[in-house]
Amino acid sequence: MKLMPRELDTKDRAILRHLLENGRLTTAELADRVGLSASPCWQRVRRLEADGFIDGYGARVDMELLGLRELAIVEVTLDRHDDETLEDFGQALADIPEVLEVYLTTGDYDYMIKVAVDGTRGYEEFLRSKLYKVKGIRHSRSSFVLRRLKSQQAFVPD
Template identity: 40%
Template sequence: MKLDRLDKRILTVLQQDGRIPNADLAEKVGLSASACLRRVRALEETGVINGYVALLDQRKIGRRMDVFVEISLVGQANEVLNAFEQAVAQYPEIMECYLMAGDADYLLRLTAEDPNDFERIHRETLARLPGVSRMKSSFAIRPIVRKTAFSLDTQVRPADDSSRRTR
């Protein structure tokens, strides 16, 4: 789907506030409420918007540590890769998993309450992952930049009545 300027403005606002009422969204992007709703539904149906979530402060729910784990597997056969990927998806502490090019085959980001909790995760989760030949863990001291919104090269300004469109 090719995104036009109005689609990008809608997406920019929704990334900032996914619970904004449609009437307020329409006003911010300069559309009528019905035209705005049609566009949002089209963005949902095409998968550009693939869901809405509440973003939690991980520290306030006791997940104070971010740990990055580089994983090297015993081989690159499809069976080895598939078994690892299916297993890693089953563990709730693993927040992200990336197939990598370079020294490691995968990079995991997981969260833990503290070092003792990480030790538990290491024993009960990481050590049970199939096909692992090597693991290297790095502990983040603190996040510097953590974004959830993609830049769509658009700025949203309050729309006045003269700029309202009905597309």
């Protein structure tokens, strides 16, 4: 269970916004953009990390250049909904590299899964050799992404 987060002030929020935009900013560059000197800025970043507001850093990779030209959204309904089935299904998906995101959802389907594949043949291979080998799937429905209109990891509310 997560603890209630502390209140963020405008400087903390500005730091988060700038790091979301460019996580490779140096402390000096970040400090300049948010109107702080380097040392207090560094201390704030470390506190944001320690408090869990920043939970990691990473690079955005061009999937097409890696040969994964298609994104598919797969909606899945499970046979059962007990804790063990949900845990096993979630762990099985976490172990499949092509699965980029998994959401437990409300509505007609239990899960929404974002998958990176190399075209329809790559998707068929993913279904046959990986997804359909996961126990407990009753039904699935797939859609291919035609174009990404927006992609961002998070946002910092005012």
